[in-house]
Amino acid sequence: MGEQTGPGRSHVTLRDVARRAGVSLATASRVLNGTAQVRADLRERVLAVAAELAYAPNAHAQALASSSSKAIGVICHDVSDPYFAAISRGVMRTAAEHDLLVMLASTFRDPDREIEYIAMLRAQRARAILLIGSGFEDRAWERAMAAELDPYMRAGGRVAVVSRHRSLRVDTVQPQNREGAAALARALLDLGHRDFAVLTGPRSLTTVADRLAGFTGALADAGLRPRVLEGGFTRDGGYAAAAELLRLDPRPTCVFAVTDVMAIGALTAFRDHGVDVPGEVSLAGFDDIPIVADLTPPLTTVALPLDEMGERAMRLALKEPRASRSRIERMAGRVILRASTAPPPGVPAPRVPAPRRAAAPDGTPPPAGSATAAR
Amino acid sequence: MGEQTGPGRSHVTLRDVARRAGVSLATASRVLNGTAQVRADLRERVLAVAAELAYAPNAHAQALASSSSKAIGVICHDVSDPYFAAISRGVMRTAAEHDLLVMLASTFRDPDREIEYIAMLRAQRARAILLIGSGFEDRAWERAMAAELDPYMRAGGRVAVVSRHRSLRVDTVQPQNREGAAALARALLDLGHRDFAVLTGPRSLTTVADRLAGFTGALADAGLRPRVLEGGFTRDGGYAAAAELLRLDPRPTCVFAVTDVMAIGALTAFRDHGVDVPGEVSLAGFDDIPIVADLTPPLTTVALPLDEMGERAMRLALKEPRASRSRIERMAGRVILRASTAPPPGVPAPRVPAPRRAAAPDGTPPPAGSATAAR
DNA sequence: CTGAAAGCGCTTACAG
DNA sequence: CTGAAAGCGCTTACAG
Numbered sequence: 063m064g065e066q067t068g069p070g071r072s073h074v075t076l077r078d079v080a081r082r083a084g085v086s087l088a089t090a091s092r093v094l095n096g097t098a099q100v101r102a103d104l105r106e107r108v109l110a111v112a113a114e115l116a117y118a119p120n121a122h123a124q125a126l127a128s129s130s131s132k133a134i135g136v137i138c139h140d141v142s143d144p145y146f147a148a149i150s151r152g153v154m155r156t157a158a159e160h161d162l163l164v165m166l167a168s169t170f171r172d173p174d175r176e177i178e179y180i181a182m183l184r185a186q187r188a189r190a191i192l193l194i195g196s197g198f199e200d201r202a203w204e205r206a207m208a209a210e211l212d213p214y215m216r217a218g219g220r221v222a223v224v225s226r227h228r229s230l231r232v233d234t235v236q237p238q239n240r241e242g243a244a245a246l247a248r249a250l251l252d253l254g255h256r257d258f259a260v261l262t263g264p265r266s267l268t269t270v271a272d273r274l275a276g277f278t279g280a281l282a283d284a285g286l287r288p289r290v291l292e293g294g295f296t297r298d299g300g301y302a303a304a305a306e307l308l309r310l311d312p313r314p315t316c317v318f319a320v321t322d323v324m325a326i327g328a329l330t331a332f333r334d335h336g337v338d339v340p341g342e343v344s345l346a347g348f349d350d351i352p353i354v355a356d357l358t359p360p361l362t363t364v365a366l367p368l369d370e371m372g373e374r375a376m377r378l379a380l381k382e383p384r385a386s387r388s389r390i391e392r393m394a395g396r397v398i399l400r401a402s403t404a405p406p407p408g409v410p411a412p413r414v415p416a417p418r419r420a421a422a423p424d425g426t427p428p429p430a431g432s433a434t435a436a437r
Numbered sequence: 438m439g440e441q442t443g444p445g446r447s448h449v450t451l452r453d454v455a456r457r458a459g460v461s462l463a464t465a466s467r468v469l470n471g472t473a474q475v476r477a478d479l480r481e482r483v484l485a486v487a488a489e490l491a492y493a494p495n496a497h498a499q500a501l502a503s504s505s506s507k508a509i510g511v512i513c514h515d516v517s518d519p520y521f522a523a524i525s526r527g528v529m530r531t532a533a534e535h536d537l538l539v540m541l542a543s544t545f546r547d548p549d550r551e552i553e554y555i556a557m558l559r560a561q562r563a564r565a566i567l568l569i570g571s572g573f574e575d576r577a578w579e580r581a582m583a584a585e586l587d588p589y590m591r592a593g594g595r596v597a598v599v600s601r602h603r604s605l606r607v608d609t610v611q612p613q614n615r616e617g618a619a620a621l622a623r624a625l626l627d628l629g630h631r632d633f634a635v636l637t638g639p640r641s642l643t644t645v646a647d648r649l650a651g652f653t654g655a656l657a658d659a660g661l662r663p664r665v666l667e668g669g670f671t672r673d674g675g676y677a678a679a680a681e682l683l684r685l686d687p688r689p690t691c692v693f694a695v696t697d698v699m700a701i702g703a704l705t706a707f708r709d710h711g712v713d714v715p716g717e718v719s720l721a722g723f724d725d726i727p728i729v730a731d732l733t734p735p736l737t738t739v740a741l742p743l744d745e746m747g748e749r750a751m752r753l754a755l756k757e758p759r760a761s762r763s764r765i766e767r768m769a770g771r772v773i774l775r776a777s778t779a780p781p782p783g784v785p786a787p788r789v790p791a792p793r794r795a796a797a798p799d800g801t802p803p804p805a806g807s808a809t810a811a812r
Numbered sequence: 813c814t815g816a817a818a819g820c821g822c823t824t825a826c827a828g
Numbered sequence: 829c830t831g832a833a834a835g836c837g838c839t840t841a842c843a844g
Contacts, residue, residue: 072592073562073592073821074588075820075821075822076821076822077821077822085830085831086830086831086832087821087822087823087831087832088823088824088830088831088832088833089829089830089831091822091823091824092823092829092830095823097823097824098829098830099829100829100830101829101830104829104830116584116585116587116588118556118559118560118588118589119560119821119822120501120560120562120820120821120822121497121557121560121561121562121822122496122497122498122500122501122506122561122562122820122821122822123497123501123820123821123822123823123836124560124821124822124823125497125822125836126495126497126498126501126820126821126822126823126835126836126837126838127821127822127823127824127835127836128822128823128824128836129823129836131497132557133540133561140526141516141522141525141526141529141541142519142522142523142525142526142727144517144519144522144728147516147517147519147522148517150516150517151515151516151517151543154516154541154542154543155543155545158542158543158550163540163542163554163557163558163561164540164541164542165508165538165539165540165541166516166529166539166540166541167529167533167538167539168526168529168530168533170530175533179538181493182496182507182538183538184493185493185494185495185496185499186496186497186508186538187448187495187496187497209491210491212491213449213491213493214493217447217448297727297731326728326731327731329731330730330731333733352517352672353519353701353728355705356672356701356702356704356705356732357731357732357733358708358732358733448837450836450837450838451837451838451839452837452838460814460815461814461815461816462815462816462837462838462839463814463815463816463817463839463840464813464814464815466838466839466840467813467814467839470839472839472840473813473814474813475813475814476813476814479813479814494837494838495836495837495838496838497836497837497838498820498836498837498838498839499837499838499839500820500838501819501820501821501822501836501837501838501839502819502820502837502838502839502840503820503838503839503840504820504839
């Protein structure tokens with residue numbers, strides 16, 4: 063502004079405001095930031111001029127001068143994945159409460175891009191970086207991650223992760239995947255199933271590995287072993303794996319897809335192939351993303367408090383770091399039996415089972431009267 | 438760094454790198470940015486030192502010195518809304534192609550928060566701001582928006598909107614809501630329906646108003662008038678409106694929910710009340726968010742190229758602005774008939790209708806052999 | 813090709 | 829309470 067510059071490009075600066083208000087830069091700054099007491103008349107004048115000129119402070123200059131930033135970074139695999147979308151809701155809300163701006167990036171599961179984004183966020187001096195979603199079991203990648211994250215943290219940057227590889231020594235919100243999957247397996251055993259299949263994603267994803275291990279572990283306790291079909295970690299992956307499963311002989315009576323998103327694909331595959339759920343095959347997922355209650359049949363799943371997980375991760379990242387070691391918040395899953403699971407063909411509905419251990423993996427009792435089983 | 442500072446907080450600066458490499462600041466800068474030719478040995482040295490020190494440039498300093506930024510801002514109502522999620526996918530992909538960082542904010546439909554975010558993005562000197570989702574018909578709000586947006590654009594900031602109020606004179610990606618809804622109405626009339634209801638959100642949202650107008654307009658051409666039920670612009674709003682609708686006597690044979698998200702709620706309401714879709718009532722939505730093909734029954738809807746809309750908005754914002762006036766890209770909707778709609782009870786399935794105008798509103802022919810009707 | 817220096821737009825001790 | 833000045837960490841003409 064100042065000298066009425068040419069076409070666009072020009073910004074009103076603090077200096078413009080100060081000059082026009084007849085005060086020093088320092089005073090103008092103090093008024094606009096409420097940093098210190100300023101005589102009322104000067105205050106008014108500065109405020110009026112700032113409004114008149116539609117002054118917008120330059121956040122870069124502020125960040126540089128004060129070495130602080132209002133931005134936090136969030137890295138996920140895909141914004142449009144409903145699992146992430148639900149978590150991000152909690153993140154966004156909490157960020158807003160703290161007057162923070164969120165920089166959000168989708169990696170589309172490209173490890174290089176992930177590292178690139180971290181570098182960008184580091185350059186932006188983001189106050190915190192949140193990594194959401196399962197990491198890889200990959201040495202080279204771990205090293206590269208550490209090479210970005212370590213200097214960032216050393217310089218005061220905060221990092222928190224949701225459902226991530228444990229190799230990262232950072233504050234973590236960790237769903238109890240093993241326990242949740244095991245509880246689900248037991249609930250399905252209680253329904254009378256004995257022949258299981260699991261639809262998994264790549265086992266190099268820790269989430270996949272943990273859920274698979276929990277499920278098969280609980281089955282092993284009953285002397286059973288599921289057939290395992292691996293597919294892409296997406297809706298289409300679930301569809302494809304389910305279609306393949308239909309060629310098995312004999313068909314399993316119960317299918318566990320390691321995520322709801324995969325289960326959605328599986329459900330549609332079954333429908334497209336005329337397979338009745340749960341009449342011919344029972345189907346269960348994991349996560350309880352909002353949409354699954356609207357499917358027909360509604361999906362049995364292990365509910366995770368997704369919104370809250372996002373909120374907690376954000377809060378962890380905003381809290382003072384613990385000097386010595388990283389914090390970890392474990393989030394229990396809760397088995398929710400819906401209409402997509404039923405006793406296997408030919409088996410009568412179970413009598414109301416004697417309550418054995420009516421508690422979630424973390425010991426929390428299930429809400430009374432809800433359609434949930436938690437053991 | 439430099440003098441081995443205390444615990445954290447310290448960043449490696451360009452000066453550290455230059456010093457250690459025995460070159461000037463300018464040379465170090467040139468090497469790291471590839472701005473100019475630098476003697477090979479110096480180049481190597483700078484690069485090696487930068488890597489060794491894990492140097493990360495300060496993006497704020499860069500932005501300040503070069504007055505440019507790699508960040509763009511995106512404002513939506515709710516990241517976790519699948520409609521927005523689908524659009525944002527295109528945005529994120531395109532941003533990544535251009536090596537841009539996306540700052541994403543959810544307003545949760547709070548006008549004040551929207552304006553606040555724009556101010557923040559303006560302060561960040563975001564290269565562009567994208568507004569995604571229907572705006573309000575509200576004078577005061579329009580003025581406040583303009584007060585932020587105008588100075589931003591005058592200073593060279595770019596703005597593009599998706600499906601927004603026309604009062605904003607900015608580049609726009611605009612779905613043809615009217616035409617799409619009208620085409621849908623005609624397709625449903627062709628099925629034999631004569632008694633319609635519309636489930637709408639608040640009519641102050643332009644998207645709602647346009648779709649409602651298009652639908653009722655086409656019905657009026659057939660001498661019909663739908664009953665209109667207003668609810669929240671959400672899944673739960675759709676559920677509630679549908680539940681209310683069930684009390685109507687006689688019940689309509691066909692229901693149009695102005696968005697898929699509302700239609701999802703309606704579908705579940707019908708299921709919960711034991712109403713067969715499409716046996717007793719046909720149901721259609723608008724948008725074709727990915728999940729609706731996985732519902733049972735799959736939802737008839739008007740498909741919008743959501744991903745592409747996000748991409749186009751991003752591209753518009755990145756292109757040189759047109760001197761005189763704003764650009765507008767109209768996106769045609771395509772009617773997709775799925776199993777959630779059928780002839781009304783008692784009416785036989787229509788003979789294969791003579792093709793009348795087998796074209797989408799924009800004149801594009803529907804893909805051959807697809808299960809779509811487009812007129 | 814390389815370097816010294818000015819400048820980007822703020823904040824914040826430091827004096828008054 | 830107010831102002832002059834240094835400094836945040838870069839980029840980029842301008843000389844050499």
